[in-house]
Amino acid sequence: MAETSGKTACDTCASKGSDACDTCKDKVNLEQQEQKIRIAKNLSAIKYRIAIVSGKGGVGKSTVTAGIALSLAKKGYRVGVLDADISGPNMPHLLNVEGIRMGADVNGLIPIEAVHGIKVVSVESLISSSDSPVIWRGPMRSSIINQFLADVQWGELDFMLIDLPPGTGDEPLSIMQTIPLNGLVIVSTSSNLSVLDVSKIINMAKMLETKILGIVENMAYIECPDCGKRIYPFGEDTVKDLAGKYGIGSLGSIPMDVKNRGTDILTNEEPSLIIKNTNEIAENIVRSIEG
Numbered sequence: 001m002a003e004t005s006g007k008t009a010c011d012t013c014a015s016k017g018s019d020a021c022d023t024c025k026d027k028v029n030l031e032q033q034e035q036k037i038r039i040a041k042n043l044s045a046i047k048y049r050i051a052i053v054s055g056k057g058g059v060g061k062s063t064v065t066a067g068i069a070l071s072l073a074k075k076g077y078r079v080g081v082l083d084a085d086i087s088g089p090n091m092p093h094l095l096n097v098e099g100i101r102m103g104a105d106v107n108g109l110i111p112i113e114a115v116h117g118i119k120v121v122s123v124e125s126l127i128s129s130s131d132s133p134v135i136w137r138g139p140m141r142s143s144i145i146n147q148f149l150a151d152v153q154w155g156e157l158d159f160m161l162i163d164l165p166p167g168t169g170d171e172p173l174s175i176m177q178t179i180p181l182n183g184l185v186i187v188s189t190s191s192n193l194s195v196l197d198v199s200k201i202i203n204m205a206k207m208l209e210t211k212i213l214g215i216v217e218n219m220a221y222i223e224c225p226d227c228g229k230r231i232y233p234f235g236e237d238t239v240k241d242l243a244g245k246y247g248i249g250s251l252g253s254i255p256m257d258v259k260n261r262g263t264d265i266l267t268n269e270e271p272s273l274i275i276k277n278t279n280e281i282a283e284n285i286v287r288s289i290e291g
């Protein structure tokens with residue numbers, strides 16, 4: 001919208017403040033333009049934006065995101081986590097800030113701070129209680145993602161990790177189109193069904209011309225605590241074979257942690273099996289994105 005001497009057309013419009021103002025196309029356009037400017041400004045202070053994706057729900061995408069965030073933050077990187085899984089927000093729980101509400105000031109929303117200064121933004125931190133279901137429909141969900149990008153005071157970050165909803169449906173696709181990404185991390189188990197869905201993610205990434213940083217194989221094996229023998233519940237090389245087929249690098253694998261109860265990846269004094277393995281994965285991500 002044209003601006004004259006710092007004023008917008010809305011400021012000089014005779015309908016300003018009237019009912020007609022609410023439905024005015026010029027006003028909506030102006031708000032969208034202003035939001036785009038705020039998003040661009042926020043994102044320009046974030047060095048790398050990485051989406052964590054999976055073909056299926058329940059394969060450990062959010063757990064792996066939390067582990068990578070923690071591993072990167074421990075290495076001294078400034079990390080933010082955007083929980084873009086609007087209907088199943090788990091990041092506050094995993095990063096041990098569940099139940100804390102996001103504050104706000106004149107400059108916008110203030111992210112919750114988890115251990116090692118990880119900034120966490122999630123709808124869970126806006127709704128009244130963490131067991132309330134999020135029942136917003138499509139347009140509202142994409143508008144909340146835009147607001148998280150435009151109106152949150154992210155500040156300077158080295159990494160923004162975006163925990164996407166699972167699958168290749170409208171929602172992950174539209175979020176991937178909204179946020180200019182530097183790369184994708186795919187999380188899968190070796191089960192045939194999850195691997196099948198990963199091929200769809202790979203094709204989606206190609207379509208969007210987004211770089212795939214590599215695949216993380218989660219729940220890859222169980223190690224016997226007595227003899228150390230590894231048992232591969234979903235087969236041994238399925239993810240590796242898939243990565244080879246599409247020419248994608250492996251970022252590492254994470255065993256099944258039988259002691260895992262969710263938040264204890266952070267609260268246990270002894271680093272959990274998941275964290276031990278995400279340290280190497282985080283290093284591989286840095287190598288892959290900077291390489």
Ligand SMILES: Nc1ncnc2c1ncn2[C@@H]1O[C@H](COP(=O)(O)OP(=O)(O)OP(=O)(O)O)[C@@H](O)[C@H]1O
Pocket residue numbers: 054056057058059060061062063064085088090165166218219254255256257258260261262274
């Ligand atoms: N390596 C692991 N060892 C043991 N349990 C794990 C491991 N990874 C994830 N889990 C557990 O598996 C369950 C699913 O994990 P998570 O919520 O991270 O999956 P998700 O892919 O993000 O699911 P969705 O996208 O459907 O929300 C959780 O209970 C989590 O604690």
